[in-house]
Amino acid sequence: MSVLKIALLGFGTVGEGVYRSIESHGERLEKILGKRVEIVAILVRNKQKQRKISGNILVTDNFEEIINLPHIDYMIEAIVGREPAFTYLKRAVEKGSNIITANKEMFAYHGEELSLLAADKGVSLGYEATVGGGIPIIQTLRQLLKVNNIKKIKGILNGTSNFILTEMREKKEPFASVLKTAQEKGYAEADPGNDVEGTDAFYKLMVLSKLAFGFQPEWKDVHVEGITSITREWIEEADLLHLKFKHIASVEWKDGKVIASVQPVLVGKSSPFYDVEGVENAVSIEADLVGSITLRGPGAGMFPTASAVIEDLAQSRHQTDREAGSPIRDSVDQDSQKEASYWLLDRVKKKVADPSIEWLQQHPNNKWIIKSSVKGLNRILDQNPGTEAFPVLAEMIEKESSDLFTASL
Ligand SMILES: NC(=O)c1ccc[n+]([C@@H]2O[C@H](COP(=O)([O-])OP(=O)(O)OC[C@H]3O[C@@H](n4cnc5c(N)ncnc54)[C@H](OP(=O)(O)O)[C@@H]3O)[C@@H](O)[C@H]2O)c1
Incomplete structure (x- = not known):
């Protein structure tokens, strides 16, 4: 059974959720993907923190140690903020890794660039977890977009704001004391600005806008208002x-333009958002053929968000390693190839010094015959973008003279 190697960037709420879900759902993933999923490296900020991580996994605060690993199939990013997340993912794509991100801020800013780069490199890019936690909104939109024209998307995209508005109404408490409760329950960050001022919902809306309409509106033209001014x-x-305040992010296609807003609005009983309470999220899509669809569910949290990440992993099963990089990665069972075997490499720019690689013969146009394990081979491929590798039957090298082999090139 071959192995799908994963590096996790971040081991906080989401990163740890992904780790635990791969532990608990490993067999299921193996059936779907046809490969055993193995987390080989984890990036954190503080290496000294005690964590429940298996001893054979590289845990590091240095991204270079991860990017320099010979081969990573998937880089899953769950750190916070635009940078260094964007740079890390860009480097991962450039090296041929598939990527999955939960980071809506980074993706709202850099989603387009990453998508283009991923398409250029033939690797997959998953971002289901950036919007709506466990709600499969990205997948649903992708499905609808095959035939429908999306007209409008509206949603409660920030669970913290929805929790605060719900508690203020039900407990008849002011904003400040409910915010404190939200922080105690772990729903709101120590710095809740992004949540209660609408920025978090705005980033998610921009991700949806790009997917549904192909582009985002000018950010400065979007009215973004949080819930801080709403009084008890x-x-x-x-x-x-019989009305309720809901914090609604909305984007629509109108007269050839994308119009968006994020603001508290009053909704009545007929609205799909009226009964969405607490930390729940909901997204309503209006499309020309299907009409209106509303999805609702857990908008954040360890396992709902991990679920979205893992779904991305499962969905990309048709995205083969062949598409992701060198042709050889798709066809070789890495476990069964611990033994060194022979390879013909094409267009080698840089010889990699490694005791497990024997550089046997050089041929015109930087072709090389090598003897190497798959691990060694992948090291060469990683350092030589554009190089192709083809397995050579050992008997051919061992039985026939090198001249004969040269003639057949
Ligand atoms: N929490 C949710 O429910 C949720 C839902 C959807 C999307 N998201 C998004 O997912 C991402 C992660 O959220 P989270 O709640 O899991 O955050 P978190 O609990 O604060 O965890 C962040 C993790 O990233 C590591 N980290 C942060 N900055 C780093 C850096 N510069 N270099 C290396 N490691 C770094 C931290 O290391 P240490 O452990 O050493 O501090 C920590 O392990 C965010 O972009 C967030 O917006 C979160």
Whole structure:
């Protein structure tokens, strides 16, 4: 059974969730992917922190140690903020790794560039976890987009804001004390700015806009308003009218333009958002053929978000290693190839010094015959983008003279 090697960037709520889910759902993934999924490296900021991680996994605070590993099939990123996440993923793609990210801020800024680069390099890019936690909104949109034209997307995209509005109404408490509860329960960050001021929902909306309409509106033209100005009194007034404040992110295609906003709005009982309470998220899609669809579910948290990441992994099963890089990676069972074997390499620019690689014969146009394990071979391929490798039957090298072999090139 060959192995699918994964590097995890980040071991916080999401990263650890992914780790535990791969542990608990490993067999299922193996059936889907046809390969045993193995986490080989984890990037963290603080290496000294005690974590429950298997001893044979490289845990490092130095990305160079990960990017320099001979071969990583998937780089899964769950760190925070635009940088260094973007640079890390760019380097991973350039090296031929498939990537999956949960980082909506980074993806709202750099999604397009990463998508183009991934397409150029033939690797897959998953970003289901950037929007709506465990709700499969990206997959649903992709499916609908095959035939439908999307007209409008509206959603409660930030669970913290929805939790605060719900608690303010149900407990009749002011914003500040509910925010404290949200922080105690782990729903809100110590710095809750991104959540309560609408920035988090805005990033998610921009990710949806790009997918649904092909581009994002000018960011400066988007009205972004959080929930900090909503008072308990306003909520009570609304309640008397059977209305509720909901923090709604909305994007629509209108007269050839994409129009977006993020703001608290009042909704009535007929709205699909009326009953969405607490940390739940909901997204409503309006499309020309299907009409209106609403998805709702856990918008954040360790396992719902890990679920989205793992779904990306499972979905990309048709994205073979052949598409992702060198042809050889698809066809070789790495476990069964610990023994050195012979390879013909084409267009080698840089010889890699490694005791497990024997550089046997050089031929015109930087062709080489080598004897190497798959591990050694992958090291060469990683350092020589564009180089192709073809297995050579050992008997041919061993039985026939090198001249004969040269003639057949
Ligand atoms: N939490 C959710 O429910 C959720 C849902 C959807 C999407 N997301 C997104 O997923 C990402 C991760 O969120 P999270 O809640 O898991 O964050 P978190 O709990 O704060 O964990 C972040 C992890 O990344 C590591 N890290 C941060 N900056 C780093 C750097 N510069 N270099 C190396 N490692 C670094 C941290 O290392 P240490 O452990 O050493 O500090 C930690 O392990 C974010 O982009 C977030 O927006 C989160």
